[in-house]
Amino acid sequence: MDDRYGRDVLSQPRRTKPRPVEVAAERDLVVEDAASGFCGAVVGLEKSYAGDLVRLEDRHGRTRVFLMNPGAFLIDGRTVTLVKPRTRGPQKPATTASGSRAAPRTRARTARASRIFVEGVHDATLLERVWGDDLRAEGVVVVSLDGLDNLDAALAEFQPAPHRRAGVLVDHLVAGSKEAHLTAEVGEHVLVCGHPYIDVWEAVKPASVKISAWPRIPRGTDWKTGVCAQLGWGDPRDGWRRVLSGVSSFRDLEVPLLRSVEELIDFVTAAEEAG
Known part of the structure; x- marks a missing residue:
């Protein structure tokens, strides 16, 4: 019989393009954005009016967000589609609010002799909000000065020493500022770090x-x-x-504040290791 609607036997068979494999965008999974070539580890998922986003962080600490479009990413040269990980019920976060890997929950260690001094209660509260888990794990105490004018008196009372270091976090630490003048001569075993913002609010x-x-x-x-x-x-x-x-994590803070706090934590925690 004549099949007017039959397939042309001389035509090439249609080939359907295989769909990219779906891969769960688990934290620390390393992928490459196919369009830009940006390669990094998954550090978070976000939402936008355009759709779901994945945030990647490269080996230099730079982060970028990308739409989770089908086939938009590469893993070992293979095209994949990133999808949200399946929820598996309440889980403990893999990292702390500061971005550090969360250690098994234990009792806070005994406080170190070294201290971190900050200008006011808002600075101290922000450090607790973002670095609280890290500070407790390391036994680092944060002390509010109630104003940078009190720094000299606080250091004189504290008496910094090789194994009793003082880290000082300063707002608006720029050339020619009052803050730069007040911290110009802090003595030995003291590290001053700061950010350029007028107030710690502005570092959010x-x-x-x-x-x-x-x-x-x-x-x-x-x-x-x-x-x-x-x-x-x-x-x-x-x-x-x-x-x-x-503010819920380090992602809500500007880089100069993040860098200064991390440097101060390293400085005061290295005092005992040096001994």
Whole structure:
């Protein structure tokens, strides 16, 4: 019989392109973005209006986010599709809020002789929010100075020594600033690290507190009061609650603050190892 709708026997058979293998985007999985060539380990998953995103971190610590499109990634040269890992019920996080690998839960170790001094309670609270697990595991105590003007007196009382080091975290540590002058001569066994932001609030990424940028405040106006007035945040106590609620991990903080805190932790914890 004549099959008007039959397949042309002389035509080439249709070949369907195999679908890329789906791979769960587990933390620390190393993949390459096929379009850009960026290669890094999975450090997080995010959402956007365009779809699910994966955040990759390369060996230099740089991070980028990519849409989890079908066949958008390579593993050992093989095209794959990244998908969200299946939920397996409540699990302990693999890393701490600072990005360090979470150690098995144990009792906090005895406090070290060394200390980290910070300017105020907001600085201390942010360190606890992000590095609290690390600080307890290492036995590092954070002390609030209640103002950098009190640094000399605090160090005189503390009496830094080779195995009793002092790390100092300073806001607005830039050339010519009051802060730079106050920390110019801190003596031996003391390390001063800082960031360029006027206040530790400003070291929180604007997106984390749902603003486009931190406002510029005129000289002579209290910075926190001016920020709260421009953003409609009420008084500084209300503003601080907004800032703190926007910070859950190191990803919410700017790199200069992250770098300084990590350097101070290394400095004070190395004191006992040196002995």
